[in-house]
Structures are given as C-alpha cells and as structure tokens.
Amino acid sequence: MTTMLKNYATDAWVEATGGTAVIRSAITGGEIARTGSDGLNFAAMINHARTVGGPALRKMTFHDRAWMLKALATAIMERKEELYALSTTTGATRKDGWIDIEGGAGTLFTMSSKGRRELPDDVVLIDGEVEGIGRDGTFIGQHIYTSLKGVAVHINAFNFPVWGMLEKLGPTLLAGVPAIVKPGTATAHVTEAAVRIMVEAGVLPPGALQLIVGSVGDLLDHLGCQDVVSFTGSATTAMKLQTHPVIARESVRFIAERDSLNASILGPDAGPDTPEFDLFIREVVQEMTTKAGQKCTAIRRAMVPAHWLDAAEAALKQRLGQVVVGDPSVEGVTMGALAGQGQLDDVRRQARRIGAEARLVFGEFETVDARGVEPGQGAFITPLLFRADHPWTSALVHDVEAFGPVATLMPYTDLDDAIALANRGLGSLVLSMFTHDPQVAREFVIGVGSFHGRIVLIDRDSARESTGHGSPLPMLIHGGPGRAGGGEEMGGVRGVKHYMQRTALQGSPRVLSAVVNRWLPGAPRHHEGPHPFRLHFDELEVGRCFDSRERIVTLEDIEHFAEFTGDTFYAHMDEEAAAANPFFHGRVAHGYLILSFAAGLFVDPAPGPVLANTGLDNLRFVKPLMPGEAMKVALTVKAKAKRNDEYGEVRWAVQVTDGGDETVATYELLTMVAF
Numbered sequence: 090m091t092t093m094l095k096n097y098a099t100d101a102w103v104e105a106t107g108g109t110a111v112i113r114s115a116i117t118g119g120e121i122a123r124t125g126s127d128g129l130n131f132a133a134m135i136n137h138a139r140t141v142g143g144p145a146l147r148k149m150t151f152h153d154r155a156w157m158l159k160a161l162a163t164a165i166m167e168r169k170e171e172l173y174a175l176s177t178t179t180g181a182t183r184k185d186g187w188i189d190i191e192g193g194a195g196t197l198f199t200m201s202s203k204g205r206r207e208l209p210d211d212v213v214l215i216d217g218e219v220e221g222i223g224r225d226g227t228f229i230g231q232h233i234y235t236s237l238k239g240v241a242v243h244i245n246a247f248n249f250p251v252w253g254m255l256e257k258l259g260p261t262l263l264a265g266v267p268a269i270v271k272p273g274t275a276t277a278h279v280t281e282a283a284v285r286i287m288v289e290a291g292v293l294p295p296g297a298l299q300l301i302v303g304s305v306g307d308l309l310d311h312l313g314c315q316d317v318v319s320f321t322g323s324a325t326t327a328m329k330l331q332t333h334p335v336i337a338r339e340s341v342r343f344i345a346e347r348d349s350l351n352a353s354i355l356g357p358d359a360g361p362d363t364p365e366f367d368l369f370i371r372e373v374v375q376e377m378t379t380k381a382g383q384k385c386t387a388i389r390r391a392m393v394p395a396h397w398l399d400a401a402e403a404a405l406k407q408r409l410g411q412v413v414v415g416d417p418s419v420e421g422v423t424m425g426a427l428a429g430q431g432q433l434d435d436v437r438r439q440a441r442r443i444g445a446e447a448r449l450v451f452g453e454f455e456t457v458d459a460r461g462v463e464p465g466q467g468a469f470i471t472p473l474l475f476r477a478d479h480p481w482t483s484a485l486v487h488d489v490e491a492f493g494p495v496a497t498l499m500p501y502t503d504l505d506d507a508i509a510l511a512n513r514g515l516g517s518l519v520l521s522m523f524t525h526d527p528q529v530a531r532e533f534v535i536g537v538g539s540f541h542g543r544i545v546l547i548d549r550d551s552a553r554e555s556t557g558h559g560s561p562l563p564m565l566i567h568g569g570p571g572r573a574g575g576g577e578e579m580g581g582v583r584g585v586k587h588y589m590q591r592t593a594l595q596g597s598p599r600v601l602s603a604v605v606n607r608w609l610p611g612a613p614r615h616h617e618g619p620h621p622f623r624l625h626f627d628e629l630e631v632g633r634c635f636d637s638r639e640r641i642v643t644l645e646d647i648e649h650f651a652e653f654t655g656d657t658f659y660a661h662m663d664e665e666a667a668a669a670n671p672f673f674h675g676r677v678a679h680g681y682l683i684l685s686f687a688a689g690l691f692v693d694p695a696p697g698p699v700l701a702n703t704g705l706d707n708l709r710f711v712k713p714l715m716p717g718e719a720m721k722v723a724l725t726v727k728a729k730a731k732r733n734d735e736y737g738e739v740r741w742a743v744q745v746t747d748g749g750d751e752t753v754a755t756y757e758l759l760t761m762v763a764f
C-alpha cells in the first residue's frame with residue numbers, strides 16, 4: 090500500500106487533493122510514498138505563521154526558545170531509529186544517516202546551549218556597546234536586534250532531509266520566528282517523519298512550524314519585508330527564486346546556499362612520505378564517498394604539487410579500490426546509492442561534461458557491481474576520479490558540479506598557483522589545506538580567504554580531532570561567496586541574527602536602559618533598601634546599586650601586597666624606575682590590589698543569596714593610584730540571566746574611582762545569586 094505523505098499546515102496534517110509525485114527507493118527503485126501539496130492554502134499558511142506562530146514565539150524569551158530546541162533534539166534522538174529506517178531507502182549508509190539525523194539533533198543541542206549561554210533571558214538582543222553621542226552623556230546610542238514579525242520559508246535540498254531542516258530551524262526558532270519548511274521531494278518522506286516527531290513532542294507553540302511536501306505553489310507571492318527565504322539547492326533554482334518579482338520588490342531577505350566546486354590542497358611541504366599526504370588521500374576519498382558524494386561541501390577539486398601528481402593518483406586509486414558500493418543495509422558496504430534515478434542521470438550527465446576536458450582515471454560511468462542488489466537496480470554509481478593535467482585550460486573542472494562521488498585531481502606549480510586555482514572556483518563553501526608548515530598556511534589563507542566561507546587546515550597535530558573538510562558545524566558559519574550563493578548560516582548566535590532586524594536606538598540612558606532591560610551608563614541607580622548582596626535574584630532589579638566608603642591606599646599596603654603575593658614588579662617597589670616609566674610618576678598600587686580592595690569595600694560578608702563570584706569581564710585599569718590616594722567603588726546591577734530554578738547570573742557594572750571621582754578601573758563582575 091502506498092503511503093501518502095502529509096503536509097503540516099495551520100497545525101493540521103493535510104493530504105494533497107490533486108496531483109502527486111512518486112518517491113522511490115534509491116536501492117530497489119520501488120515506490121515508497123506519494124507526495125504533493127495541491128489544495129493547500131499557501132496564503133493562509135503564511136498568515137497563520139505571522140498571526141499565531143510569531144506572536145507565540147515572541148512571547149517566549151531566548152532562553153525559553155533554547156529549552157524548546159533542546160526538547161526537540163531530545164525527541165529526535167529518542168525516535169532516531171524510525172528515521173534511520175527511512176534514511177536507508179534514500180541510499181544512505183548508517184554513517185551517512187548519522188550525519189543527517191544525529192548531526193541534525195546535535196545542531197539543535199548546540200544552538201540550545203549557545204542560546205542559554207550567549208543570549209539574554211529576554212526578547213531584545215543587544216549588539217555591541219553603548220555609543221556616546223552627547224558630551225554630557227544624556228543622549229546615547231545602542232544597537233539592538235528584535236525578532237522579525239514574518240515567517241521564514243526554508244526551501245531545502247534533498248541530500249540531508251533532517252540536518253538540512255534542523256540547521257535552519259534552530260537559529261530561526263531561537264530568533265522567535267516561525268518557519269514553513271519545504272524539503273527536496275526525493276527524500277521528503279524522511280523530513281515528514283522528523284517533523285511528525287517534533288510536532289508530537291508537544292513543545293512547539295501553534296503556528297511555529299509548518300511543512301509543505303510538494304510544490305510551494307503561490308507561497309512566494311505572499312511574502313513581505315518581514316519574511317526570510319532561506320534556500321539550499323542548485324544555482325539554477327536559487328537564481329530563479331532570487332529574481333522572483335515579489336522577493337525583489339519587497340526586499341525579502343534571501344539566504345542562498347548553493348553548490349560549489351570545493352577544493353582540497355596538498356601543501357607544497359606534504360610529500361608522499363609525510364602524514365599530511367596520507368591524511369589528504371584519506372580525506373579526498375572520504376569526501377567522494379560519504380553520502381555517495383551528495384554533499385554540498387564535498388571535495389570536487391583535489392590539487393597537488395605537480396611533481397606528486399602521479400603519486401597522489403596512485404594513492405587515491407588504491408584507496409578508492411577498497412570502496413564497496415551497494416545496499417547500505419548489507420554487511421561491508423561503504424558507499425550507498427544516489428538518492429534516485431533522476432540524480433543518477435544528472436550525475437552521469439555532469440560527469441561526462443567534466444570528462445570532455447579531464448581524463449577518467451578511476452570508475453565507470455555506466456556499470457557498477459553493487460553488493461546486495463540485482464544488476465541494473467537502484468541508483469548506484471562507482472566513484473569517478475578525473476585527472477586534469479592542464480587545469481588552466483580546462484574550464485569545466487572548475488565550473489561543473491556533478492553532485493555525486495566525483496572529483497578531479499589536478500596539479501599546481503607553486504603556492505601562488507594553488508591559491509589562484511582554489512579561487513578559480515569563484516567562491517566556495519569550504520576549502521581545505523593539508524600542510525604542517527604554519528607559514529604556508531598563513532600565506533595560503535591570506536590568498537584565498539575572501540573566496541571561501543570556511544577553511545580547514547589539517548596536519549598531523551589536528552588529525553585525530555579534526556572534524557574534516559566536509560562537516561559544517563553549528564558554532565561555525567556555513568555558506569560562502571559567489572558560486573556558493575553568498576549566504577551564511579549557523580555560526581552560533583550569528584545565525585540567529587539572520588532572522589532578526591538590527592536597529593540603532595538613540596535616546597537618554599534612562600529610557601534606553603528600560604528598553605533593553607539592561608543598566609546603561611548614565612541611567613538612574615537605585616540605592617534604597619538593604620545592601621544588594623542581601624537580595625535574592627528576583628528581588629535585585631536592574632539599576633540596583635551600592636556605593637562604598639573611601640579607603641586610602643598606603644605604601645605599606647602596596648609593600649605588604651607585593652611581599653605577600655610575590656608581585657614585586659618595579660612599578661610598585663622602585664620609586665626611581667617607576668618614575669622613568671611613561672605611564673607613572675612614581676610607585677603605584679598593583680591593579681590586583683585595587684581589585685582586592687574593591688571587593689573588600691563592596692562585599693557584605695555574611696552568608697546570603699550571593700553564592701559565588703564566577704568572573705570578571707572587560708577589566709580596564711584606567712588611571713594609576715599613587716600611595717596615599719583614596720579609592721572607592723560603585724556597584725550597579727547591569728543585567729540578569731536566570732540559569733536554573735535555584736540561581737541566576739547577576740552582572741554588575743563596577744567602577745573604581747579616586748578621591749577626586751576620577752575613574753581608576755572599570756569592569757563587570759559576575760555573581761551567581763540564589764532565587
């Protein structure tokens with residue numbers, strides 16, 4: 090019986106009412122499911138996201154949303170075997186499935202933890218420090234981010250049906266923006282199952298997530314200036330969507346992750362007898378065969394010093410000869426199938442184009458002995474390695490992406506040539522360099538940086554822990570210029586900002602502090618009530634402060650501190666030498682003595698709600714203190730962030746001043762305070 094995939098629209102599972110497409114097994118070619126989106130009211134879906142999903146998400150703080158991501162990731166992990174079973178039908182091995190399914194959940198876990206550690210327990214995100222404008226400090230500037238009030242439309246490629254969805258969903262939901270996901274049709278059954286798992290987890294507010302398993306119909310016609318389209322797929326489709334009249338007219342944000350001719354370079358120092366040579370060979374083969382080469386980040390161009398071209402070819406062929414193509418569920422198979430017959434036809438077509446300018450040195454276009462599969466069945470192909478001896482006269486090897494286990498080996502003459510060849514791809518997602526020479530690495534990075542979104546430098550020291558050429562990581566950006574689409578995703582909190590608007594706020598410190606829920610210099614400070622160390626987390630409001638008494642710092646204090654700590658640096662102990670220093674007129678107090686005295690001046694020592702001092706941020710010693718000068722300290726609650734039900738982090742703005750009210754030191758003190 091054929092399974093009909095369902096769309097998830099306006100919080101209900103909906104089957105297509107008209108035409109459907111067939112999803113076939115990549116292994117047997119047999120029908121697995123039918124899918125389609127005819128009959129959906131796309132305008133209503135957008136409206137639902139905007140009027141129900143968005144408001145619900147924006148009521149949650151970044152931390153609430155981060156906890157929600159963790160719950161979604163946990164639900165995926167608990168039911169991962171359901172996804173692995175479906176993943177096999179797309180031609181994926183268990184290892185390929187792991188990247189997609191557990192890699193996807195891992196991305197959500199990382200975004201969740203970054204959201205809780207790096208974003209406030211609030212809905213407004215501050216960008217950078219206060220900009221002073223007025224001379225008296227009554228008019229200041231502060232950049233902020235707020236959530237877009239629209240919907241994110243995620244149009245995804247077929248190759249990673251789970252990860253491809255989750256790597257976008259994490260930042261989007263964390264930003265407080267609802268999403269409509271449209272997966273690639275060939276593997277939409279896996280995405281549908283993952284969405285079902287997330288919906289059934291019961292943690293998403295209504296309208297936060299919708300799914301279209303089929304054409305997007307007139308969806309794009311209804312987009313506006315608060316919406317984002319995040320597209321992953323081929324350059325051809327990206328161009329078509331990017332020039333959509335509504336997207337152009339309404340300045341709809343458009344993030345494009347397209348294909349690219351990613352390169353990997355064997356360093357000029359990495360001869361056949363070095364560990365880097367072996368690592369390079371292993372990586373090229375790994376990238377050609379993982380997901381049967383259907384990875385946007387896969388190595389398409391492998392570049393080696395000309396005098397090692399033959400050695401590299403021999404080593405690659407030897408290793409490729411060990412690859413076992415076949416049904417991923419059969420023992421010993423190391424490379425599965427392409428996602429379907431359409432992909433197989435496309436890979437063969439593109440590989441033949443490359444073959445017009447480069448020599449095929451490993452693999453066959455048509456025949457493949459796939460283990461555990463009837464001859465002629467499924468979307469199998471052998472790895473195809475080309476060799477281009479004259480890469481500057483072969484345009485196609487730098488232009489044509491065969492989205493399968495296909496790569497071209499080529500020589501370079503010197504490092505400048507390698508840089509020029511790497512950049513000949515006209516923009517890529519990722520580039521790797523295998524070198525043990527830091528100077529080679531630096532020269533290379535400076536030469537190639539502006540053309541590539543990510544650069545991986547691999548050598549014997551990093552090999553064991555290296556995540557490899559082809560793995561985008563949630564804490565690092567994914568995307569690249571030019572051919573790669575010019576988009577950027579993930580990169581931790583950077584990815585969240587793609588779904589928020591940055592605004593420059595101007596106003597008085599009092600008003601701006603209230604807007605951003607953070608004490609800004611010049612805003613009122615609240616002295617009333619007990620010492621702030623006696624107040625619990627929820628009693629401590631932003632702006633609550635403490636001003637200490639004065640203390641004189643004596644020469645005896647400085648000498649005592651020097652002897653006690655061992656810090657007898659001349660600026661504290663030798664009058665003549667200190668006076669010769671351009672910063673001082675004579676002996677000065679240690680900065681750390683000032684910090685210690687500051688703590689002595691502001692602490693309220695009895696046990697109470699303050700549990701621990703967890704650090705100082707942004708410490709600056711502004712002006713030295715001479716023996717006999719006075720110091721005092723002012724403490725103000727700058728920001729608060731709940732950590733759990735027992736305690737939260739309180740960030741205090743600390744200013745140490747001298748007897749004449751001149752600033753001696755400033756810093757932010759971090760404490761954990763009990764509820």
Ligand code: NAP
Nearest residue numbers: 245246247272273274305321322323326346347348385492
């Ligand atoms: P594709 O044919 O461009 O399709 C990408 C997505 O766009 C699919 O969901 C597709 O839906 C949809 N689509 C196609 N035409 C559309 C239209 N007129 N309106 C709205 N949506 C439309 O690419 P693909 O074959 O799925 O993926 C392979 C390509 O993606 C490769 O070139 C690869 O390099 C690239 N890729 C890039 C990244 C990256 O992060 N940069 C990651 C993965 C893949 P249907 O499937 O229903 O046609």
